[in-house]
Amino acid sequence: MADQIYDVTIIGGGPAGMFASFYCGLHELNAQLIESLPQLGGQVGALYPEKQIWDIAGMPGVTGRKLIAKLTEQMAIAPIDQYLGETVEDVIKEDNGTFTIKSAKRISHSRAVIIALGNGAFTPRKLALDGADALEGQQLSYFVNRKADYTDKRVAVLGGGDSAIDIALMLEPVAKEVHLVHRRDQFRGLEHTVTQLKNSSVQLDTPFLPRALKVEDDQTVTLNLKKMRSDDEARLNVDKLVVNYGFTSNNAALNQWSLDLAAERNLIKVDSMMETSVTGVYAIGDGVTYLGKAALIAAGFGEAPTAVTALAKKLYPDKRMAMHSSSMGISK
């Protein structure tokens, strides 16, 4: 709905934004969450899905992937609108006190905003070869959005971390052949995934560095590979490339927004309600600063209910809100 005004817009779908989403849903706020990546999970999902996290209350040891799956499950109990793969480029405070949120894809409106940007929008580290940019979204991708797009294709996955291995193993059952191209002989994945990889049909092209690429007349792509510490070269012809060289993040973009947010070292200053220097704009998670702030998931989980409760009281001063989820009659 083009003209609808959300009660709340959450910008950022890391753990802090995800928990804020659930909390908005719980209080039946009309809310949206906007995340720049095509998936939720922030640093946890993008940078360390296979690592064990030990300091989440009530979860003595949980992988990043499991934590994000559990948060996603929790969000589904009280869903709000979700826009993935959309980077917020500006937030403008209007004279009537509402906010206009601009991304390259959409303009939306909201009565309050929760900024949960962490270290800033993630962007995949690009393949730095001539011609690579022109192939993006066609033969070359940085994410696998639909496994079906790889059915019966010859695929090269470039990268050597957990996620690159996961992608190779995920595509193996549907693709015609999968190559994993890495500049080292060793992979940085957990032992059990590396063993799974070695027992799979994924062809390990190591230690090779992609040096050039060429699109053939039949639209397939040929990679020129150079063997590390050697003059040997090899060629690999495939239908599709998936590049997984990690992510970069940068919160300097926030400085370009129209909001005049008080900040310290690029971190947004907030009060004890998690409200920023701009009335109606709240901020939570790794991107904020206050005396005693800890950049931890558990801290963001505490900040989310504080912000949502504070803004809900302002938006609906006459509404009596239940404080405890156990009194809200939720059934799964």
Ligand SMILES: Cc1cc2nc3c(=O)[nH]c(=O)nc-3n(C[C@H](O)[C@H](O)[C@H](O)COP(=O)(O)OP(=O)(O)OC[C@H]3O[C@@H](n4cnc5c(N)ncnc54)[C@H](O)[C@@H]3O)c2cc1C
């Ligand atoms: C290797 C590693 C291990 C860690 N281990 C632990 C641990 O054991 N325990 C612990 O508590 N913490 C750990 N942390 C820290 C933890 O991951 C962070 O505290 C947590 O992810 C912060 O959550 P967040 O939601 O504030 O931000 P993030 O996780 O950074 O999420 C922010 C999200 O906002 C999105 N975003 C940014 N800008 C925009 C925009 N303009 N428009 C739309 N979306 C945007 C980003 O794409 C991102 O998904 C670890 C961090 C790393 C890197």
